[in-house]
Amino acid sequence: MPVGTQATVKAVGQDDLCALGVEILLGNTYHLMLRPGEELVGALGGLHRFMAWERAILTDSGGFQVYSLAQNRRITEEGASFQSHLDGSRWLLTPERSIEIQETLGADIIMAFDECPPSKAERPYLEESLARTTRWLQRCATAWSRGRSALFGIVQGGLDLELRRRHVAEVCAVELPGYALGGYSVGERPEEMHASVAEVAPLLPEDRPRYLMGVGTPVDLVTAVAAGVDMFDCVLPTRCARNGLLFTTQGRLNLRNRAHARDERPPDPACSCYTCRTHSRAYLRHLFAADELLALRLATLHNLHHYLELMRGARRAIEEDRLGAFAAGVRVREAGRVPASQ
C-alpha cells in the first residue's frame, strides 16, 4: 500500500496507480485537515470523489504527524493540541475529532487516535501513554458511526513485550473490524522490530486484518508476513524512488551512480513495469543528473510495482505453503545488494 499524503501519491497519477493494480491508498488526516480541510473535501463528496479514486482508501488518525511534524504539541487527556507546520495556527485533535474528520473524508478504513510515544520513552511514561491510548480508543469506538468506514484499533508498547501483550488485550477487548501495530520502525534496529512483531502479531485476532503501520523494507515486509501480518503502509518505496534508489530483484540500484551512464539495460531485467519495459539505466541516470521531473515518476512507478509484486509473491507463497523459502530469497537478494555496475 503506497502512501498518499495530500490526496495524491507523490510523482504519479491515479491512472498510474490503477494500471499498477494498487487496491488501496492512504490519506493523511493531519495534512488533509490543514489543507484543503475535511469540510471542503466532505462538501465535494468525500476523498474518493475529490481525488477521483474509486478503489479503497485508508486514513490515519492524524496522531503520528502531530508527533512528527507539528510544533508546540501538548498531549492531555482531552487530546493533542499543536501548531500547524504550515502557518503556525493552533489546532486540537481529539479522538472524537479524528473520527469525525476521517468519516467526513469518507475513508473505507479509519484508524483510532493514539499516541505513538518516543522510542526512548521511560517505562512509567509508556504505561501512562498506553492507558490513555486505551481510553482514547474507547472514545473513538463511541464516536464511530459504524457506517461506511471500518475502524481499526492500534496497539502500542514500544519494544517492551509485557506492555505490548497487555495493550493487545486492552485494545482487542474492543470489538473492531481490524487491528494494527503502531510504534514500530521509529528508530529501533530491524532485528528488534522483527523479534517483537513475531511475538505480538500472532496475539491479534486471526479473523481480522492485522496491519503493521509505517513498515518497511522488503525484508521487513516478508518477515512480518511470516509473523501473520496482512497489511502495511510505508513511504519507503516512493521516497527512495524520488532519491534515485530502486528496489530490484537483484538488490538495490542507485540511479544517480555514474556507473550507469552508458548502461543500456533496464533497471531490473526481471521486472515487467513500464519503466523497465521502456527505459535504460543510462536514460534514467541522465534524467536524475539533469533533475528532470520525469525521473521521479519513472522511479516511483518501478518501486511501487516492485513492492506490489513482492506482496503478490508473498500471497502466492502462502497459498503454495512455501513462504519460508520466499522470505529467505528476499533476504538473500537484499543482503547481496548487487554492486551498482551490474
Next chain:
Amino acid sequence: MPVGTQATVKAVGQDDLCALGVEILLGNTYHLMLRPGEELVGALGGLHRFMAWERAILTDSGGFQVYSLAQNRRITEEGASFQSHLDGSRWLLTPERSIEIQETLGADIIMAFDECPPSKAERPYLEESLARTTRWLQRCATAWSRGRSALFGIVQGGLDLELRRRHVAEVCAVELPGYALGGYSVGERPEEMHASVAEVAPLLPEDRPRYLMGVGTPVDLVTAVAAGVDMFDCVLPTRCARNGLLFTTQGRLNLRNRAHARDERPPDPACSCYTCRTHSRAYLRHLFAADELLALRLATLHNLHHYLELMRGARRAIEEDRLGAFAAGVRVREAGRVPASQ
C-alpha cells in the same frame, strides 16, 4: 510540437506523449551537447533509442540557447564560443559542429546554425549578422551528410521587411527539405510579429514545410497558419502549465486561483483530455496549493492536448476552407479571457 529540452518533455512521460498523439519532439542541441553529451547518445544508438521515442524528433542548432543561456559568448566568423551555464566550461559551436552533433543525435529534422541577433540590434549589425548566417548556412549544407536527417535553413532579419526579403532569397537559394523563420517572439509586440510573418511566410517555397520557431500563443499559431506556416515549437503550453495556467476553449484559467477551491467542474468542460475527464478544478487547485508534483503533469497533459487539438482544428478548417472563421473564433475566446470563477 512540444519542446523537449534534455531528452524529456518536462513533467510528462513518453507514454503520455504517445497517448496525446504527439508526432514530433524537439531536442535542444545546446543542452544535450553539455549533458549527457552527443557522443554518449550516439554510442547508445541515437536520441530516439536513448529516450525511447520512435516518432519524429527535431533538434535545434544550439545557437538560440548559446545566445540565451550561455555565458561570455563570442561570435566570430568561425562560430560561437561560450561558457556552459552548468559548470563554466569553454565550448565552441560552429556550423560544422552543430550539424555533426545533430546528425550524431540522429534527429529526423535538423536546423542550420544561425545567429539570432538581439531584437534591438542596429541595422548595420543586423546586415553583418545576416550575411554571416548565410555563409554559415552554406557551411551547414556542405557539412550535412544528406542522410536520415533533413536540414532546414533559417531566415532571420528581425522586423525589417527589406532585410527579411533579402534573407529569404539568400536562404532559399540553398536547396533544402524545409525552411524556418527565426528571430520572432523575442520581445516584439504580437501585432508586429503577425504583420511581419504575414509578409514573409508566403515568400518561402510552397512545396516545403514552413516552420515558425519559438511561437507562440494560440492566437499567434492560427494567425501564422493563415499566413501559410506549417510547423511551430514553443515552451509556452508546458511552461504555463507548470505555473498553473491552462489554455481552454473558454479562455485561460489560473488553477492557483482561490475561486476554484470548491469548483467541481473540469478545467475545460469541452475538453476530452485525461485531466479534464478525471479531475475537478478544486482538486487541481489543491494540488497546486500543496506544491504536489502531480499538478505539473496533469496541467501539462491538458495544455499539450489543447495545443494539439488547436492544430488539428486548424488542419480540418483548412480542408473545409473555413480557416478564417476558425482563427476568428480562437481570437475571440483568447481575448475574452473568461473570469477565473467561471
